[in-house]
Amino acid sequence: MRSHTHYLWFTTKQRQEIIDITDEVAAQVAKSGVQEGFVLVSAMHITASVFVNDHESGLWAVAPWDPKRYRHNETGEDNAAAHLRSLTIGHEVIVPITAAKLDFGPWQRVFYGEWDGQRRKRVIIKVLGEP
Amino acid sequence: MRSHTHYLWFTTKQRQEIIDITDEVAAQVAKSGVQEGFVLVSAMHITASVFVNDHESGLWAVAPWDPKRYRHNETGEDNAAAHLRSLTIGHEVIVPITAAKLDFGPWQRVFYGEWDGQRRKRVIIKVLGEP
Amino acid sequence: MRSHTHYLWFTTKQRQEIIDITDEVAAQVAKSGVQEGFVLVSAMHITASVFVNDHESGLWAVAPWDPKRYRHNETGEDNAAAHLRSLTIGHEVIVPITAAKLDFGPWQRVFYGEWDGQRRKRVIIKVLGEP
Numbered sequence: 001m002r003s004h005t006h007y008l009w010f011t012t013k014q015r016q017e018i019i020d021i022t023d024e025v026a027a028q029v030a031k032s033g034v035q036e037g038f039v040l041v042s043a044m045h046i047t048a049s050v051f052v053n054d055h056e057s058g059l060w061a062v063a064p065w066d067p068k069r070y071r072h073n074e075t076g077e078d079n080a081a082a083h084l085r086s087l088t089i090g091h092e093v094i095v096p097i098t099a100a101k102l103d104f105g106p107w108q109r110v111f112y113g114e115w116d117g118q119r120r121k122r123v124i125i126k127v128l129g130e131p
Numbered sequence: 132m133r134s135h136t137h138y139l140w141f142t143t144k145q146r147q148e149i150i151d152i153t154d155e156v157a158a159q160v161a162k163s164g165v166q167e168g169f170v171l172v173s174a175m176h177i178t179a180s181v182f183v184n185d186h187e188s189g190l191w192a193v194a195p196w197d198p199k200r201y202r203h204n205e206t207g208e209d210n211a212a213a214h215l216r217s218l219t220i221g222h223e224v225i226v227p228i229t230a231a232k233l234d235f236g237p238w239q240r241v242f243y244g245e246w247d248g249q250r251r252k253r254v255i256i257k258v259l260g261e262p
Numbered sequence: 263m264r265s266h267t268h269y270l271w272f273t274t275k276q277r278q279e280i281i282d283i284t285d286e287v288a289a290q291v292a293k294s295g296v297q298e299g300f301v302l303v304s305a306m307h308i309t310a311s312v313f314v315n316d317h318e319s320g321l322w323a324v325a326p327w328d329p330k331r332y333r334h335n336e337t338g339e340d341n342a343a344a345h346l347r348s349l350t351i352g353h354e355v356i357v358p359i360t361a362a363k364l365d366f367g368p369w370q371r372v373f374y375g376e377w378d379g380q381r382r383k384r385v386i387i388k389v390l391g392e393p
Contacts, residue, residue, distance in 0.1 A: 001132045001263045001392055003298035005360050036134035037259060038171060040300060040356055044367030046315050052222055053177050053214060083315060088219050088350050091314055094171055096257040098136050103255055105175030124365055126358040128299060128391065129259065130132055132263045167265035168390060169302060183353055184308050184345060219350050225302055227388040229267050234386055236306030260390065261263055 004032030004127040007044075012117035021050075021123070022109045025095065026102050028125045035100045037129015042092035044124055047082035047116035049089040054107040082115035089113060097129055135163030135258040138175075143248030152181075152254070153240045156226065157233050159256045166231045168260015173223035175255055178213035178247035180220040185238040213246035220244060228260055266294030266389040269306075274379030283312075283385070284371045287357065288364050290387045297362045299391015304354035306386055309344035309378035311351040316369040344377035351375060359391055 006028045008021060021041070029039055041050045093110060096103040112123055137159045139152060152172070160170055172181050224241060227234040243254055268290045270283060283303070291301055303312045355372060358365040374385055 003392055005298070005358070005365070036136070038169070038257070038300070040358055042356070042358060044370065046367075046369050051218060053218060087313060087315060090221060090352060092356060094173070094223060094225060094356060096136070096171055096173060096255055098257070103136070103257070105177075105253060107177050108175065122367060124358055126300070126360070126365070130134055167267070169300070169388070182349060184349060221352060225304070225354060225356060227267070227302055227304060227386055229388070234267070234388070236308075236384060238308055239306065261265055 002032060002034050002129065002131045004028060004034070006125045008123040008125065010112065010114060010117070010121045010123070011119065012114045015117050017114045017117060019112045019114070020109050021112050025110050025125055029097055029100065029102060029127055032127035033131050034097055034127050034129035035131060037097045037127060039095045039097055040092060040124070040126045041095065041110055042124050043086070043112070044122040046086055048091065048121055049086050049113035049115065050092050050123060051089050051111055051113060052093050052108050053111060054109060085113065085115045097127070133163060133165050133260060133262045135159060135165070137256045139254040139256065141243065141245060141248070141252045141254070142250065143245045146248050148245045148248060150243045150245070151240050152243050156241050156256055160228055160231065160233060160258055163258035164262050165228055165258050165260035166262060168228045168258060170226045170228055171223060171255070171257045172226065172241055173255050174217070174243070175253040177217055179222065179252055180217050180244035180246065181223050181254060182220050182242055182244060183224050183239050184242060185240060216244065216246045228258070264294060264296050264391065264393045266290060266296070268387045270385040270387065272374065272376060272379070272383045272385070273381065274376045277379050279376045279379060281374045281376070282371050283374050287372050287387055291359055291362065291364060291389055294389035295393050296359055296389050296391035297393060299359045299389060301357050301359055302354060302386070302388045303357065303372055304386050305348070305374070306384040308348055310353065310383055311348050311375035311377065312354050312385060313351050313373055313375060314355050314370050315373060316371060347375065347377045359389070
């Protein structure tokens with residue numbers, strides 16, 4: 001059994017950004033030497049998401065992220081919508097590793113969704129499996 | 132440590148279908164020989180979900196899947212609601228394996244949710260654990 | 263490779279409660295002897311969630327959980343909103359274990375969200391990794 005841990009750091013220029021991190025994840029899987037296993041990709045902050053999708057241009061428009069829909073004003077918190085996105089979109093994914101590669105469908109990519117950026121944020125990549 | 136990988140293929144007749152795949156997942160766990168571990172069940176397409184629930188008749192009605200709620204018309208994409216369902220319902224689950232069985236509560240089942248079907252789609256079942 | 267399984271039981275006084283279970287999860291990781299690995303924390307009922315967030319006071323207000331938003335009356339089921347929360351918030355998380363500790367960001371905590379309580383409910387904690 002083998003494990004490998006790596007942290008990705010982000011300081012986005014925009015408050016909200018969606019960043020394709022598939023290549024970074026694949027690089028860490030290669031570095032781990034794991035042939036069969038799982039890689040966990042998990043945001044270490046409660047105002048960010050990690051998710052699998054393709055990077056269609058419609059992604060932003062599709063997601064129901066209009067803060068006005070979520071009564072956030074009642075809380076007096078500016079980043080309430082960011083928390084909700086983190087909760088519903090999720091903050092982590094597990095990607096299967098088969099024959100030392102990310103075992104994805106043809107359109108799948110891993111994304112980091114920054115919902116409250118312009119500060120240093122972190123994602124953990126953790127690989128576990130058989131060498 | 133042992134791993135086992137299997138792919139389920141679907142070509143649904145309806146554009147949208149919810150299919151109980153618990154028995155297929157359990158069969159692959161049995162085949163793996165894993166006694167203690169995890170099984171990942173993950174859709175390999177961005178317009179499908181894998182989730183745990185019971186198969187109550189109300190499942191379809193409950194989910195807020197009316198495309199009109201999600202501004203999808205603004206994107207010009209026909210399958211925008213399918214992407215959103217995949218994002219919010221999620222595309223994967225991890226089921227614990229204890230004593231070589233799916234360690235589920237009494238009402239839990241694994242479902243494949245097809246949101247844009249009538250074409251060949253795939254789910255990966257990946258088992259990892261102790262023999 | 264090592265694995266460890268533990269069940270947490272809850273009988274909430276309120277129908278809906280959010281309970282911080284981080285310390286219980288950390289205690290089971292310590293007990294497992296795993297240094298590098300994953301811990302799965304998964305609700306064994308379809309009307310509960312397990313999720314990672316901080317315990318801000320605004321958490322309840324933020325989440326779009328007003329049952330009236332979800333057409334649940336059409337189903338005739340009283341706990342329809344509970345199912346939907348379980349589906350969208352999710353019923354499980356994987357927390358990475360590094361150097362025998364939960365590898366969390368500074369604000370992250372694990373919560374059990376009871377959406378239809380006042381009865382005995384269960385969460386599985388399953389640790390898998392390297393001793």
